[in-house]
Amino acid sequence: MLALSDVSFAYPGGRQALAGLSLRLGAGIVGLLGPNGAGKSTLMRMLATLNRPTQGSILWRGRDIAREPEALRHELGYLPQEFGVYPAQTAREFLRYLAAVKGLPHASIASRVDECIEMVGLVAGRDRPIGSFSGGMRQRVGIAQALLNDPALLIVDEPTVGLDPGERQRFRNLLTELAGKRLIMLSTHIVSDVEAIATDLVVMQKGRLRFAGSPQELLRAAIGKVWDWTVPEHALEGVRASYRVCNALRRADCIQLRVVSEQQPHGDAVPALPGLEEAYMVALAHEA
Numbered sequence: 217m218l219a220l221s222d223v224s225f226a227y228p229g230g231r232q233a234l235a236g237l238s239l240r241l242g243a244g245i246v247g248l249l250g251p252n253g254a255g256k257s258t259l260m261r262m263l264a265t266l267n268r269p270t271q272g273s274i275l276w277r278g279r280d281i282a283r284e285p286e287a288l289r290h291e292l293g294y295l296p297q298e299f300g301v302y303p304a305q306t307a308r309e310f311l312r313y314l315a316a317v318k319g320l321p322h323a324s325i326a327s328r329v330d331e332c333i334e335m336v337g338l339v340a341g342r343d344r345p346i347g348s349f350s351g352g353m354r355q356r357v358g359i360a361q362a363l364l365n366d367p368a369l370l371i372v373d374e375p376t377v378g379l380d381p382g383e384r385q386r387f388r389n390l391l392t393e394l395a396g397k398r399l400i401m402l403s404t405h406i407v408s409d410v411e412a413i414a415t416d417l418v419v420m421q422k423g424r425l426r427f428a429g430s431p432q433e434l435l436r437a438a439i440g441k442v443w444d445w446t447v448p449e450h451a452l453e454g455v456r457a458s459y460r461v462c463n464a465l466r467r468a469d470c471i472q473l474r475v476v477s478e479q480q481p482h483g484d485a486v487p488a489l490p491g492l493e494e495a496y497m498v499a500l501a502h503e504a
């Protein structure tokens with residue numbers, strides 16, 4: 217569905233935010249992972265046809281989105297990181313207004329808005345002002361507006377920021393329900409946001425691609441690079457200075473560490489089966 221080849225982007229003033237990105241993505245939920253400044257939002261804005269690549273090309277169903285943005289726009293739903301609402305409007309009023317702005321046929325607006333409200337589980341709150349909503353409910357309004365045109369590509373940029381753990385979980389369930397034949401791209405720097413729902417993962421760092429593939433492939437790539445290592449308490453600082461420590465568990469007389477390292481860091485360290493969070497850290501450490 218979506219093919220990026222050798223895509224780079226520099227902001228005016230010369231800041232290189234993306235460098236040489238090549239990717240092919242089909243239907244499913246793609247978790248776009250990367251630390252702050254990795255280039256996730258820049259990439260998503262580009263896929264939403266708001267920025268044009270300074271180099272390379274992005275094809276949607278074989279058509280170049282820089283030359284023919286409309287080929288993608290009518291199939292695109294986008295929830296940006298900063299999503300503004302009119303707090304005095306009810307969810308229904310706001311969505312009807314956006315549906316009109318997006319050019320949905322007038323006769324279908326009321327029914328399509330109600331369908332989208334139902335899809336995101338907002339029926340009970342649809343006639344309340346958005347200003348009275350929780351963060352999770354507001355994000356549902358954001359997803360509902362992105363769904364108005366039944367998009368084949370749904371882009372959601374850091375949608376779980378500011379949500380409590382229960383809201384995060386409900387949001388993940390909602391995306392799973394919406395997946396079907398769509399390509400959903402979800403950016404986050406929190407692995408647990410995508411761990412249970414992503415069919416594919418893309419890891420970025422400093423504008424470069426570090427990994428693209430299935431969660432299982434990311435886990436496999438980390439085998440032999442994650443270690444269990446028990447050290448006396450006084451050694452912790454030295455280990456932290458030399459190695460990437462993923463986890464530290466304090467015991468009565470020692471500390472149990474999980475460490476990312478290409479080689480065995482010490483004779484006492486034993487290979488551990490990586491979790492996804494650790495595999496992500498391996499991907500970031502690999503070429504850092």
Ligand SMILES: Nc1ncnc2c1ncn2[C@@H]1O[C@H](COP(=O)(O)OP(=O)(O)OP(=O)(O)O)[C@@H](O)[C@H]1O
Nearest residue numbers: 227231233250251252253254255256257258259405
């Ligand atoms: N409008 C802008 N002008 C200049 N540089 C920018 C602009 N927006 C982002 N950048 C820079 O581009 C790089 C990538 O930023 P981007 O926001 O895409 O990263 P991100 O992975 O989405 O990070 P975050 O999780 O913090 O949003 C960063 O170095 C950032 O400082």
